[in-house]
Amino acid sequence: MTYSHPLIAGVDEAGRGPLAGPVVCAAVILPEGFSAFDQLDNSKKLSEKRRTALAAIIRAEARVGVGIAEPVEIDRLNVLHATMAAMVRAVDSLGVRPDEILIDGNRVPDGLKSSARAIVGGDGLEACIGAASIIAKTLRDQILIESENRFPGFGLAGHKGYPSPSHKAALENLGPAPIHRLSYAPVQSARQARGVWRST
Structure with a gap:
């Protein structure tokens, strides 16, 4: 796949509100000619089936990075600071340095090595952020589904x-x-x- 320049990474998170499980952050750089541009949106507006299908397309065609903050880190730092740390990890795991980072929300984490700006409601405005929201949501859901057998009784x-x-x-x-x-x-x-x- 060919990537346009400058390289723009979208960043979003899933799981700040739950009582259990990690916060999962994703960073996504979409290539030129991405096959599902017109299908991307805030992950919460998509069905689980649609999210899963789009996540597979994003992982196959785009550059994806993931950062995770486990419950022990959330308890130690608080959920906001743990989320910011996980966002930095997601960007760092992309394998390339973006020229610009677009982050869903109203806060830019410290520690990013590229120019960054926060966009309120960005997951519905910027395709790369929408893609990141889909990756973060589907991965976090999978982690919780797989945790069912380790911690039975909680549903x-x-x-x-x-x-x-x-x-x-x-x-x-x-x-x-x-x-x-x-x-x-x-x-x-x-x-x-x-x-x-x-x-x-």
């Missing part, structure tokens, strides 16, 4: 770690597992009430 494959009523009820019954973010209030409450999760 992680269904709610993906978000604070659904069923997830909160499982936390109250089982106590938090290592995949949970201990600094989040519902998890703290469950830990105080039940202690830590025990595999059954």
